[in-house]
Amino acid sequence: MPKLTGISLTADLCPSRHPLDRRIFTEIFNEFQQVERPAPIALSITGIWMRQHPADLDWLKQQQANNDIRITWINHSYNHRVNPTASLKQNFLLEPGTDINYEVLETEKAMLKNGLLPSVFFRFPGLVSDRQLVYKITDFGLIPIGSDAWLAKGQKANAGSIVLIHANGNEPVGVNDFIRLLHKKAGAIAKRQWLLYDLTESVSGEFDGKN
Helix, strand or coil, X not given: CXXXXXXXXXXXXXXXXXXXXXXXXXXXXXXXXXXXXXXXXXXXXCHHHHHHCXXXXXXXXXXXXXXXXXXXXXXXXXXXXXXXXXXXHHCHHHCCCCCHHHHHHHHHHHHHHCCCCEEEEECCHHHCCCHHHHHHHHHCCCEECCCCEEHHHCCCCCCCCEEEEECCCCCHHHHHHHHHHHHHCHHHHHCCCCXXXXXXXHHHHHHHCCC
């Protein structure tokens, strides 16, 4: 999306024993409260994270109710299983025996139960998929959403990038890189020359040819 001067921020909430990394949100508040409120962010959420972190989920909902952030909720599967010794062709949702109907629908049900409005987006755990799995997701009417700037992997955020960080406490390197990016862009943010873009609006522009 080269016509955009900012980024679309996505943060993943994979299963984790760590609490929500709230630095992401407090930094967004500090930088954007005068120029872009509520600031848009897309959160890829798993069913297990919702079940294990109800207080953190309530905190996120409260920030949205306070009009500090506007969240696009992305289905990120229910279990988000990963095998560190398996090849990518048999890992994450490609693991043999995975019930993709359960992974998708149980997450949607959990979102609704927790008062969240599911979006049309789905993010593959680990960003790992194959053609058949993509078709299964699109058959649900969902749009797979990837990233061209996974900060913890050293990928740089350019104008119009869909940035990926993890808000579940498992990847502080990516969060630190994002915070440094915000501080670097502070002057441009104050002049409204570098903003956060709503993922839904950014992607819809791709389909209607605006971007």
